Amino acid sequence: MGASNIIPLFVVIPLAGAFLISLLGKKIKGLADIIGVISGLSLCVLSFYAVRLYNIHGVLTYSVGAWMPPIGIGMIIDGLSAFMLVTVNLVAFCVVVYSLNYMEKYTAKGKFYTLFFLMLSGMNGVIITGDMFNLFVFLEIAAVASYALVAFGTEKHELEAAFKYAVMGTMGSLFVLLGIAFLYGYTSTLNMADMGAVISRKGTGNIVLMVIILFLMGFGLKAALVPFHAWLPDAHPSAPAPISAMLSGVLIKALGVYALCRIFYNVIGVSPLISSILMFMGTLSMVVAGLLAIGQWDYKRLLAYSSISQIGYIILGVGLGTPLGILGGLFHLFNHSIFKSLLFLNSGAVEYTTGTRDLQQMGGLAHKMPVTGATGLIGSMSIAGIPPFSGFWSKLIIIIAAVEAQKFAYAFWAALISILTLAMYVKVLKYAFLGNLAEKWKQIKEVPIFMKLSMSTLAIICMVGGVLLFANINDVFLNRASENLLQGRKYAVMVFKGIRQ
């Protein structure tokens, strides 16, 4: 049982960090930064340790308050959870380092860190929990903190975006709550593994169909799949840049994609119907958001639309349901969270020095800001799928998987949108970083050291991201995660084996 004691730390550390920062941050100067970096770093290290522990011991389970699941709340780390934990905490650490400098221009840095760590604990909670209602609670913690963070600037646009986001997000949560109520009424249990076991015993009737629709709407709203995406292009650009990076990089994946995959694959069990709905919605998001993105002139708005489009790739890959498709989807999830947070941090760096987000006013910034320009180039090439960078490999796997599964139309759209993505990032590079330096930007300087450091770290991960596919690393990291989804409702057997040990 010793190894599984690290599981609650993923929720406890950020919660304690948030508490300490809000309590002491104002009294002692600089303490907020120190606590922030320490919590971020320790979470990041712990998440890598969790991957290692999972590979040694198998599934780790922790019973909250020593009440054994299925009665009590169980916290579970399996391959998929460990994978998501690494993704979330890695990005979160880079973002904390970046905020050290960036958040100086706002007045309430302590409040920012408090909300940030509340959001992080919510996300980590969603990932490690094994209990359906607990998932809802953590989802709301993360969501409420993110509503407040979008409104952090309290200017006109921020407030409008935050209101829109809060209303849509609350609706999403209500659909999830209704879905949980139906599911509880049907299975009379809340433990996810136990639910899976009961559903495979009782079969899937009309109630489960209703639950599928409710969850698709609820988590679809959180993940911003296309019919439900209207809040994202407002909310993500309006937040401060580090928060945009967190929201686009990991929040929509932890609350939306992860929860959707976990419930559809491991609890309800994936059927051809769910699979085809997911693939259709994924492709729809990919195409519609890709077309909308290319016409944008606001730097961050373009990135936000491109996020929806890339989420479409992930959902398409996961929805294919074949081992290769799921592997590609999860790999793209990891890559996208790295390069999209990098790109948002870049846009933040540009906004930090020039004070504008309008692409038409920029130009030639790479002369004055070499690090931002170089990392922006790497991030853009990676998301557009240029060969040596990580984005290429994951898109390639998704397209190959679609062809293998005889879904030629989906493969065609995926390839086409990949070219469109390249076009939209060439536009960003051309207008923002390349070309002649405009007269009014002659005086600007490169951003401070911590911002450079965090952007360079993410850019290096982008460059070497392809190594995750090498046999040894793939076996302990990505493959474990996709195996967990593939086993479907055998999840219950695996979890209860872990509990009895």
Add this chain to the structure above:
Amino acid sequence: MSIYMLCLVLFACGLYCILRKRNIIKIIIGIIIAEYGAHLFFILTAYRMQGRSPIYSVEADIKNMVDPLPHALVLTAIVIGLATTALIIAIAMRIYEKYGTFDITKIKELRG
């Protein structure tokens, strides 16, 4: 059966209010109504016909007890709903300070 349907009707009323009303305050009220619909539905899953209160004693048989779990869950959900509503109302107040109106057709600087 009809009582379950009424809960969903209440939920749908809230949904209609959110989608159709133009006043921010009315939208918030719509959210609250929809929330109550969902909570009532959750409470109803605990109901047993002529069930008794779920208090365990040695001589009583455990048959036909009302399920106590949804009550605890809905309490949690109500608290979460309170936090969300408080935040949304705070945002609405700040919007009124900036725009001087609650009409969402006049608050649309973000588009595209």
